[in-house]
Amino acid sequence: MCQNCPKYDDPQEAAAVAEDCRTNIKYAIEFVDLVSKACLDLEDDYRNIGLYYHTTEYEARATMAAMPLFSDELIHLEDYFQITEPAEYDNWASTLASVIEKASTLRSDMVHIPRQATPECLVHEYNQVICPALEDLKSILVSERDILKDLASEVNHLRTIEMNDEDRPRSWWYFKHNPETGKSELEHEGEEWNDFVNWVACLPETRKAMEQGEHVHDIVRRWIQREDGLSLTGLLLLDDGTIITEDFE
Known part of the structure; x- marks a missing residue:
């Protein structure tokens, strides 16, 4: 406890202060849980935006570049998405991983605050330790959220450019029904395929699946099949420091 922290000699005041602090700490625990979930949501958003990007044609990207x-x-x-080495993905994801680790450590510290902690100690812990840590987590998370918001806007511009091109070629990928298997199978793989494969191969879940014997091309085909059912889950979770708990499509 610092010298500037208030002291509470009145028992009733001390009890009220302690109760308020523990209530605030309870809310802080809920906040860090939300932060951890938001980080995972933003990782999903990165993948969804990347899929939107990689399912556009080179011609549309060339038009956008001009x-x-x-x-x-x-x-x-x-x-963010023309990457070929796992380290390039890990470099981006390390920020969110750090937030999750810090949130987990802070949560553990809050959960294990002694029951016999004095009001003075609780006030000090909340004001001098917990609140600054929460602000740090929120600041980093909002910064990462804003990057992904920009990427989502940019990929929407790219797809709009593609859709507005009346002379654009047929999509570089399409499926054809196989009557023997009863399934839709990838029929065509354009030049864009290799870039897409390189990106998907950098993702940690792909690396793990490949270590277990799965071929990256099979993984990428599944990615294409889910292209029409995407949602951006974490982009609006935090807005100007306000926690928003509703689900977003």
């Missing part, structure tokens, strides 16, 4: 208004946006998308 447009002064949007050329920088394409470069930004390429920085």
